[in-house]
Amino acid sequence: MRPGLNKLQTGWHALQRDRRSVVITWLALGLILACLPFLTELSLGRSWVRILDFTLLYIMLALGLNIVVGYAGLLDLGYIAFYAVGAYLYALLASPQFGLHWPVWAILPLGALVAGVFGVLLGAPTLKLRGDYLAIVTLGFGEIVRIFLNNLNTPYNITNGPQGISQIDPIQIGGIDLHQTQHLLTLTIPSTHLYYYLFLIFTLLIIFVSIRLQDSRIGRAWIAIREDEVAASAMGINTRNIKLLAFAMGASFGGISGGLFAGFQGFISPESFTLFESIIVLCMIVLGGMGNIAGVILGAILLTIFPEALRYLGEWQQLLLGRVWVDPNDLRLLIFGLALVLSMIFHPAGLLPSTRRARELHARRSILAQEQDSLYEQQR
Amino acid sequence: MNNSVESRDTSNPLLVVQEVNKSFGGLTALSRVSLQIQSNEIFGLIGPNGAGKTTLFNIITGLYSADGGEVNLAGQALLRCKPHVIVQHGLARTFQNIRLFANMTALENVMVGRHVRTHRGVVGAIMRNTSTRKEESAIRAQALQLLDEVDLATAAEHLAKHLSYGDQRRLEIARALATEPKLLALDEPAAGMNPSETLDLQQLLRKIRASGITILLIEHDMRLVMQLCDRIAVLDYGKKIAEGSPAHVQQHPLVIEAYLGGNLA
Numbered sequence: 001m002r003p004g005l006n007k008l009q010t011g012w013h014a015l016q017r018d019r020r021s022v023v024i025t026w027l028a029l030g031l032i033l034a035c036l037p038f039l040t041e042l043s044l045g046r047s048w049v050r051i052l053d054f055t056l057l058y059i060m061l062a063l064g065l066n067i068v069v070g071y072a073g074l075l076d077l078g079y080i081a082f083y084a085v086g087a088y089l090y091a092l093l094a095s096p097q098f099g100l101h102w103p104v105w106a107i108l109p110l111g112a113l114v115a116g117v118f119g120v121l122l123g124a125p126t127l128k129l130r131g132d133y134l135a136i137v138t139l140g141f142g143e144i145v146r147i148f149l150n151n152l153n154t155p156y157n158i159t160n161g162p163q164g165i166s167q168i169d170p171i172q173i174g175g176i177d178l179h180q181t182q183h184l185l186t187l188t189i190p191s192t193h194l195y196y197y198l199f200l201i202f203t204l205l206i207i208f209v210s211i212r213l214q215d216s217r218i219g220r221a222w223i224a225i226r227e228d229e230v231a232a233s234a235m236g237i238n239t240r241n242i243k244l245l246a247f248a249m250g251a252s253f254g255g256i257s258g259g260l261f262a263g264f265q266g267f268i269s270p271e272s273f274t275l276f277e278s279i280i281v282l283c284m285i286v287l288g289g290m291g292n293i294a295g296v297i298l299g300a301i302l303l304t305i306f307p308e309a310l311r312y313l314g315e316w317q318q319l320l321l322g323r324v325w326v327d328p329n330d331l332r333l334l335i336f337g338l339a340l341v342l343s344m345i346f347h348p349a350g351l352l353p354s355t356r357r358a359r360e361l362h363a364r365r366s367i368l369a370q371e372q373d374s375l376y377e378q379q380r
Numbered sequence: 381m382n383n384s385v386e387s388r389d390t391s392n393p394l395l396v397v398q399e400v401n402k403s404f405g406g407l408t409a410l411s412r413v414s415l416q417i418q419s420n421e422i423f424g425l426i427g428p429n430g431a432g433k434t435t436l437f438n439i440i441t442g443l444y445s446a447d448g449g450e451v452n453l454a455g456q457a458l459l460r461c462k463p464h465v466i467v468q469h470g471l472a473r474t475f476q477n478i479r480l481f482a483n484m485t486a487l488e489n490v491m492v493g494r495h496v497r498t499h500r501g502v503v504g505a506i507m508r509n510t511s512t513r514k515e516e517s518a519i520r521a522q523a524l525q526l527l528d529e530v531d532l533a534t535a536a537e538h539l540a541k542h543l544s545y546g547d548q549r550r551l552e553i554a555r556a557l558a559t560e561p562k563l564l565a566l567d568e569p570a571a572g573m574n575p576s577e578t579l580d581l582q583q584l585l586r587k588i589r590a591s592g593i594t595i596l597l598i599e600h601d602m603r604l605v606m607q608l609c610d611r612i613a614v615l616d617y618g619k620k621i622a623e624g625s626p627a628h629v630q631q632h633p634l635v636i637e638a639y640l641g642g643n644l645a
């Protein structure tokens with residue numbers, strides 16, 4: 001046998017071994033994800049499976065906001081409005097409120113679409129704004145949507161106002177009601193677990209779409225705009241359309257997530273869609289690493305799980321110190337805030353930073369470039 | 381189109397700038413500047429600091445709006461066009477203060493330049509169907525080819541911000557070339573380059589011209605300008621004070637006066 005061929009063969013074996021390890025990793029990951037709700041219930045209890053469900057909803061939200069903030073560099077503080085749009089659309093089309101009971105497969109795509117349209121509505125008037133100014137306008141937009149939802153009960157009652165909408169239809173798929181415990185052979189699958197699987201599918205779908213968009217002509221255009229909008233337009237990118245596209249795509253992820261949330265909860269009210277929620281989602285992507293999908297997912301997981309875990313502070317105090325010294329709820333927010341601050345000090349680019357860091361929050365451009373930008377804005 | 385009559389018999393101007401005015405507040409940056417650039421020439425634009433060269437670039441590339449005048453590229457009116465439309469019409473530029481996409485790789489920077497000549501959208505990106513995959517690999521191949529042409533093939537995976545000054549300038553040229561321009565406008569491409577890099581740049585610009593692209597060059601390096609350009613226009617305080625061959629411009633009394641104390645060889 002010739003030495004060249006020999007080398008080729010060992011290379012091939014290495015590749016096969018490599019591929020095998022990749023396959024094994026994926027299989028293991030799949031198995032863990034499949035068993036996760038059962039393992040969680042066994043070790044931590046049913047309530048933690050609900051937290052898992054919420055984690056998945058937040059991952060979807062964070063990935064949507066990541067398109068707007070992480071890729072296109074548009075600081076959006078009203079993102080939760082799209083979550084609200086998706087949730088209310090579901091609630092209005094599938095509840096006794098109007099006596100409508102649309103199926104979920106019709107509502108979710110519509111929710112994505114309507115939220116996308118809202119994204120464009122928000123984007124269009126803000127195209128010339130950046131940074132702080134954009135943040136303030138989007139913040140206002142988020143509040144306006146919430147206040148509308150709060151007040152659309154007179155003269156015609158559409159949203160039921162602050163009382164919110166209850167008795168929302170549970171999600172049904174192929175005749176399976178996800179609110180009912182299901183039996184599969186000898187396996188009993190509670191409702192929280194069923195929603196987990198549904199949300200997992202949607203989360204994987206949204207991760208897939210995010211990855212595909214990132215490595216595409218459109219994704220590059222988004223990042224180019226984030227890096228230098230003037231240069232992007234001077235390279236032939238229609239910055240207006242591409243920015244609107246980012247708003248629409250990000251919003252549609254939020255709309256889907258909102259629809260799932262409404263069906264899962266069975267009840268929604270404007271209270272679920274406050275500025276605080278927008279900020280938490282933003283924190284997730286900043287903490288995890290803006291523009292990096294794995295980082296954003298990690299951020300969403302940490303910021304959903306961590307505050308919940310801190311609820312046990314009372315019990316721990318009891319256990320360690322004999323009595324509850326500090327109100328666990330106060331302590332919880334304090335520690336949460338402190339952890340965020342520390343993490344930003346030690347990992348300013350996020351826990352899993354993207355190689356290309358966003359400009360919006362790390363303004364480090366030369367004075368000259370900034371000056372030219374402002375000149376440019378005056379001129380347009 | 382009153383210039384079409386005269387252009388038909390003598391020459392074939394690619395870019396026609398006519399009576400362009402621009403002022404910033406009280407400052408007149410350009411006053412009735414007119415130029416004609418012929419197809420496939422290297423046209424130099426020189427003048428002391430603050431003469432208005434970059435302002436003219438910003439106007440013809442749509443970043444600034446002019447106060448008056450006309451700009452035509454191959455018969456296409458450019459004023460009042462958005463910057464990206466002007467790129468579509470075939471005019472690409474580089475920036476005096478480098479404006480690369482700092483946190484993208486060299487390769488990605490050039491790939492962004494292909495945006496304007498490619499078409500796949502969101503659906504294609506998600507589905508990644510055959511036509512999208514084909515387009516994507518064509519974009520990559522063309523970008524690599526361009527990087528090779530500006531001698532940056534080995535730096536393809538480096539972030540733009542980590543490249544040396546000279547490399548960044550050449551990367552900007554590659555990115556502009558990726559848009560398939562008819563006219564390539566370069567704003568001080570040799571600034572910050574050492575003599576040997578400048579020499580390479582000269583070769584590169586010749587090569588680009590040989591490939592059929594017209595070049596409009598702002599440059600302070602007089603050796604480079606005089607060796608490279610077919611014709612040169614001189615701006616001073618927003619006015620064109622001279623135009624012609626390098627030899628003609630060099631001996632022009634107004635130019636000598638404008639550059640008095642300067643380094644016009």
Ligand SMILES: Nc1ncnc2c1ncn2[C@@H]1O[C@H](COP(=O)(O)OP(=O)(O)OP(=O)(O)O)[C@@H](O)[C@H]1O
Pocket residue numbers: 375376404407409427428429430431432433434435436476
């Ligand atoms: N956006 C702007 N706002 C106000 N003044 C400006 C603006 N852009 C340029 N100017 C002024 O217009 C004049 C021409 O500037 P320009 O940048 O075009 O000069 P230049 O010929 O490119 O000079 P240099 O060789 O130094 O690059 C300068 O006085 C400059 O200060």
Ligand SMILES: [Mg+2]
Pocket residue numbers: 433434435476
């Ligand atoms: Mg200049």
